[in-house]
Every structure is written in C-alpha cells, then in structure tokens.
Amino acid sequence: xxxxxxxxxxxxxxxxxxxxxxxxxxxxxxxxxxxxxxxxxxxxxxxxxxxxxxxxxxxxxxxxxxxxxxxxxxxxxxxxxxxxxxxxxxxxxxxxxxxxxxxxxxxxxxxxxxxxxxxxxxxxxxxxxxxxxxxxxxxxxxxxxxxxxxxxxxxxxxxxxxxxxxxxxxxxxxxxxxxxxxxxxxxxxxxxxxxxxxxxxxxxxxxxxxxxxxxxxxxxxxxxxxxxxxxxxxxxxxxxxxxxxxxxxxxxxxxxxxxxxxxxxxxxxxxxxxxxxxxxxxxxxxxxxxxxxxxxxxxxxxxxxxxxxxxxxxxxxxxxxxxxxxxxxxxxxxxxxxxxxxxxxxxxxxxxxxxxxxxxxxxxxxxxxxx
Numbered sequence: 001x002x003x004x005x006x007x008x009x010x011x012x013x014x015x016x017x018x019x020x021x022x023x024x025x026x027x028x029x030x031x032x033x034x035x036x037x038x039x040x041x042x043x044x045x046x047x048x049x050x051x052x053x054x055x056x057x058x059x060x061x062x063x064x065x066x067x068x069x070x071x072x073x074x075x076x077x078x079x080x081x082x083x084x085x086x087x088x089x090x091x092x093x094x095x096x097x098x099x100x101x102x103x104x105x106x107x108x109x110x111x112x113x114x115x116x117x118x119x120x121x122x123x124x125x126x127x128x129x130x131x132x133x134x135x136x137x138x139x140x141x142x143x144x145x146x147x148x149x150x151x152x153x154x155x156x157x158x159x160x161x162x163x164x165x166x167x168x169x170x171x172x173x174x175x176x177x178x179x180x181x182x183x184x185x186x187x188x189x190x191x192x193x194x195x196x197x198x199x200x201x202x203x204x205x206x207x208x209x210x211x212x213x214x215x216x217x218x219x220x221x222x223x224x225x226x227x228x229x230x231x232x233x234x235x236x237x238x239x240x241x242x243x244x245x246x247x248x249x250x251x252x253x254x255x256x257x258x259x260x261x262x263x264x265x266x267x268x269x270x271x272x273x274x275x276x277x278x279x280x281x282x283x284x285x286x287x288x289x290x291x292x293x294x295x296x297x298x299x300x301x302x303x304x305x306x307x308x309x310x311x312x313x314x315x316x317x318x319x320x321x322x323x324x325x326x327x328x329x330x331x332x333x334x335x336x337x338x339x340x341x342x343x344x345x346x347x348x349x350x351x352x353x354x355x356x357x358x359x360x361x362x363x364x365x366x367x368x369x370x371x
Contacts, residue, residue, distance in 0.1 A: 016224045039180040040128045042108055048181050049102040052173050056098055059176075060091060063168035067161060070248075074294050084158050090165055093147055097166070098173075100140055101188050107131050133187040137195075144192065145201035156287040160295050163196040171256075193263060198270040199283060206277035219325035220273045226320065231265035234312045238305055248299040265309055268336070272313075275332040284332065289339050303345050310337050 038044045064087055075082060109131040117132045151158045170189040174182050194200065203220070210217040223230075235258060245252040249260065271288045275281055296306070314333045318326055338344070 012221075016221070037126065039178065039184065040114070040126065040130060042106070042129065045130070046106045048177065048185065049106045051176060052098070052102060052185075055176055056095070056169075056173070059172040060094060060165070060169050063165055063172055064090075066168050067164045070298055071161060071164070071294075074298060078157060078290075078294055080155055080157055084155050085161050090162055093162075094166060094169060097140065097144065097147075097192060098169075100143070101136060101192065104131055104136050104139065105185070105188060109135075130184070133191060136188055136191045140191065141195050142201065144195035148196055148199070148201075152287060157290050157294050159196065159287075160291050163193070164295075166192055166196055167260075194266075197263060198267050199274050199287070200270060202283065203270060203274045203277060206274060210277065215324050216276045216279075216328040219321050219328050220277060222321055222325060223269065223273070223317070223329075227266050227269050228262070230269065230313070230316050231262045234265050234309055234316070235261045237312055238308055241308060242302070242305060245302060245305065247301050252305075265313070268309070268313065272329055272332050272336070275335075276329045281332065281335050284335055284339065288336075292340075303340060303342075306340050307337070307342075310340060 039048065074080070075085065108129040111127055111129050114126040114128050114130070117128065117130055147162075148159060151162050170192065174186060174189065177185060207217055207220065238261075239252055239258075242252060247257060249257050251257065252261065268288070271283055274283045292306070295301075296303070310333065314330065314337070317329050317333060321329065
C-alpha cells in the first residue's frame with residue numbers, strides 16, 4: 001500500500017494532468033445559441049448519449065476494419081503473435097469504457113458556469129450541471145491504465161492496435177454529432193485517448209517512489225503544466241519548416257492532423273518523464289521505440305519530423321528547467337535522439353528491403369552499436 005505522502009504525489013500529478021482538459025478545450029463556435037443550451041441540458045446530454053450508444057457497435061466495426069487494413073501487414077512484418085490481438089476482447093473493453101464515459105456525461109453535478117468546466121468563449125453566461133471532463137480522468141483513468149497494462153504486458157506493440165481502435169471509434173462517433181455536441185464530447189474522448197496512448201499511470205507509480213525533494217520529481221512537476229502548450233508550440237514550429245508535408249490522414253496543417261500531432265508530442269514528453277522517474281531507458285527502448293517503428297511508416301510520418309520535434313523538445317527542457325532538473329531529463333532525451341537518428345534508420349531501409357522478421361530488434365541493435 002502506498003503511504004499518504006506517496007498517494008499525495010500521485011494525486012497531485014493526476015490533478016495537474018486532468019486540469020488540461022479544461023484549459024485546452026476550445027471551439028470556434030460561440031456557445032450562446034439555443035441549440036447549445038439544449039445540448040447542455042440533462043435531456044440534451046441523454047439524447048447525445050443515446051445517439052452514440054445506438055451506433056457504437058456499428059462504428060466500432062468500421063473502426064476495426066480501418067485499423068486492420070492499416071496494420072495487418074505490420075503484424076506479420078514485426079512478428080507479432082496474432083493471438084495477442086483479440087478483437088472480441090478489445091470490443092468488450094471499449095464497450096465498457098464508452099458506456100462509463102457516456103454514463104458520466106449524463107449525470108448531474110453541481111450547477112456552475114460553463115466557463116468553470118470548459119474553456120469556451122462567453123461560457124460564463126451559461127449555467128450547467130455537466131460533470132467536468134477531469135472527473136472522467138479520475139474515475140476512469142485507473143481502468144484505462146489497467147487495460148493498457150494488460151495489452152502491453154506480453155508485447156507493448158499491441159497497444160498500438162488498441163489505441164488506434166479507440167482513436168478511430170471516437171473520431172467516427174464525433175462525426176455523428178452536431179458542432180456543440182462535438183465540442184463537449186471531444187474533451188471526454190480526449191481522456192480515453194490520453195490514458196491509452198500515454199503511460200500516465202506508470203509515471204504516477206514511478207513518481208510515488210520518489211522523495212518529496214527529488215530533483216527528477218520537481219522537474220516533472222515543472223514540465224507537466226506546460227505539456228500541451230509545449231506540444232502546440234512545437235507542432236506550429238514543425239509546420240513552418242514542413243508546410244507541405246502530408247501524412248496518412250491528410251496535410252500536416254489540417255486541424256485533425258494537428259490534434260493527433262499535438263497528442264504525439266505530449267506522448268513523447270510523458271515517456272521521457274517515465275524514463276527519468278524510473279531512472280531507466282526501458283520504457284523508451286521496449287515500448288515507445290517499437291510502437292513508433294510499427295506505426296509511423298504506415299501513417300506516413302516522416303522521420304525527419306520526429307527528429308526535429310525531439311530537437312525542439314530538448315530545447316524546451318533546457319529553457320524551462322534549472323540545470324540540475326534538466327540533468328535528470330536530458331540524458332533520456334539524448335537516448336531518443338540517438339534512437340531516431342539517420343544511422344539507426346538506415347537499418348530500417350535494409351530491413352524493409354529484406355522483409356526481415358526482426359525489424360525493430362535489428363534497429364535497436366544498430367542503436368546499441370552507436371553507443
């Protein structure tokens with residue numbers, strides 16, 4: 001059992017992360033219309049939830065078909081055991097997650113200005129009993145973390161299939177909704193995305209093992225509140241360097257692609273925190289790197305973009321932390337930059353040409369030879 005001090009550390013990090021859902025939820029639409037007020041009402045939220053539950057199974061089948069078409073070849077090429085990717089188990093898990101999410105969405109909380117729940121223009125003029133998205137993070141985060149642990153236990157790459165299934169399911173569900181409904185539901189679905197894509201609870205657990213005066217812990221506390229703003233700034237800088245780049249989902253400048261890109265930069269930051277808090281490259285070497293090697297070529301993400309992002313992230317760490325704090329993070333940032341270096345990715349081209357079954361193992365060997 002964790003001590004009270006350990007629990008306080010975990011709760012503090014979790015609360016800092018949860019606040020982002022309020023700070024970052026934005027929309028170009030003004031939430032003053034009669035339609036918006038109707039959507040915010042308990043009856044309106046119940047109608048939204050009913051609508052999504054009715055199409056959930058159909059949408060999930062479509063999402064799985066998309067994921068399967070994208071990644072079927074990767075299962076064979078990366079020698080992933082097919083039995084580890086169980087669509088029936090994944091279906092059962094996603095149904096429970098979305099059911100819980102929509103159930104919370106339809107609950108009544110304390111009446112308060114919408115501006116205290118979401119960061120929207122003129123939201124202070126509207127009262128609502130909507131339960132804030134951060135409550136979902138605290139109520140469902142541990143369940144999502146357990147699910148993530150289950151799917152990464154035998155082969156960390158399996159979480160790539162699971163998280164993409166949830167990502168595309170959420171995207172297709174949002175397409176069923178009006179603009180005001182999308183604005184509200186997207187914050188709840190963002191919680192699901194985050195806790196599946198990112199090892200957040202692994203970071204919390206590692207933080208709980210540190211003393212309150214830990215320099216590594218203080219570094220994470222310093223970086224976490226700026227995680228999203230850092231990711232957004234880096235993505236804008238990358239876009240200026242590569243304005244014409246296109247990936248699988250569209251142009252880098254497309255709003256939907258920008259959302260995914262920001263999430264990925266956030267993900268890299270969380271993985272760095274885990275490595276620093278654990279004092280080990282294990283999570284980078286055994287989880288993040290294999291996932292990227294499997295997913296990014298399929299999604300047509302250019303490795304040069306990844307290298308540029310890592311360089312900018314390194315600069316941000318140096319600018320935001322004291323030298324002592326930075327020293328706890330930068331060695332792992334250096335590891336990532338070496339892992340994604342052109343020297344290592346020359347091995348990717350050789351492996352693709354020879355259709356090697358040990359693709360990412362060969363690349364890891366190439367990285368280790370550089371060190």
